[in-house]
Amino acid sequence: MWTANENKIFLDPRTCLILSLIISIASMIGKIEEPGIYYRLVVILIPVFLLFWIKKWIMSSLAFIILLLSWLYEIKIGLITSNMYTLIGYVVSNIVTRFLPSILMGYFIINTLTVDKFIRGLDLLKLPRGLIISIAIMFRFIPTLIEERHYIKSANKMKSNFTNSYIITWPVISQLVPIIHSALRISNDLTMSVLTRGLDINNTRTSIIQLKLKFIDYAVLGIAIVLMYFNLIM
Numbered sequence: 672m673w674t675a676n677e678n679k680i681f682l683d684p685r686t687c688l689i690l691s692l693i694i695s696i697a698s699m700i701g702k703i704e705e706p707g708i709y710y711r712l713v714v715i716l717i718p719v720f721l722l723f724w725i726k727k728w729i730m731s732s733l734a735f736i737i738l739l740l741s742w743l744y745e746i747k748i749g750l751i752t753s754n755m756y757t758l759i760g761y762v763v764s765n766i767v768t769r770f771l772p773s774i775l776m777g778y779f780i781i782n783t784l785t786v787d788k789f790i791r792g793l794d795l796l797k798l799p800r801g802l803i804i805s806i807a808i809m810f811r812f813i814p815t816l817i818e819e820r821h822y823i824k825s826a827n828k829m830k831s832n833f834t835n836s837y838i839i840t841w842p843v844i845s846q847l848v849p850i851i852h853s854a855l856r857i858s859n860d861l862t863m864s865v866l867t868r869g870l871d872i873n874n875t876r877t878s879i880i881q882l883k884l885k886f887i888d889y890a891v892l893g894i895a896i897v898l899m900y901f902n903l904i905m
Contacts, residue, residue, distance in 0.1 A: 681783035684792020686888040693895045698769045701902045708867035718775035741767040791880045819853040
């Protein structure tokens with residue numbers, strides 16, 4: 672299940688969502704010419720700094736090295752020659768600098784926010800109710816299905832006398848069919864849970880979770896917006 676350490680310092684869910692949007696825009700359509708490219712570099716490194724903040728030392732260090740090397744290859748080496756391997760490296764570096772920052776930001780959100788706080792943040796952003804319900808089901812469905820798959824694999828290990836690797840139909844019978852059955856059951860349970868909580872009601876809902884933007888939220892958002900502005904304009 673999606674769990675987060677409640678003792679960790681975390682950004683407001685609204686800050687995380689807006690920051691994810693800014694990082695995605697800067698990564699995908701940000702300028703790759705000077706001087707704007709330097710502002711783009713700082714924006715795509717924001718998730719790395721956030722991971723470092725929550726003490727994900729190894730992941731943040733690896734991500735920093737990968738992003739920095741990809742960025743350097745993208746602006747310094749990629750288009751200098753027409754060698755096929757150089758062009759392949761240029762394509763790979765482009766993919767890394769455009770998609771890895773958003774993935775890291777998603778990882779940060781999952782590790783610092785609980786589902787309840789995340790859904791409350793969506794509520795405060797006045798997003799459509801149908802979208803909120805879909806996101807609520809999705810974020811509870813995927814981790815539950817992954818956990819269910821582990822149970823299915825453990826159960827299959829107990830049936831060692833049937834696990835013949837030469838039988839083509841075995842993977843389908845042993846894993847795909849139970850996963851489909853579990854997916855249908857889990858989706859029905861989650862849908863009923865969401866409806867029981869009253870997420871389909873259009874009236875204003877009260878919540879025990881009180882969210883308030885702090886100084887760190889304004890500071891992070893302000894820096895990200897300024898950097899994105901300079902990247903897109905300059």
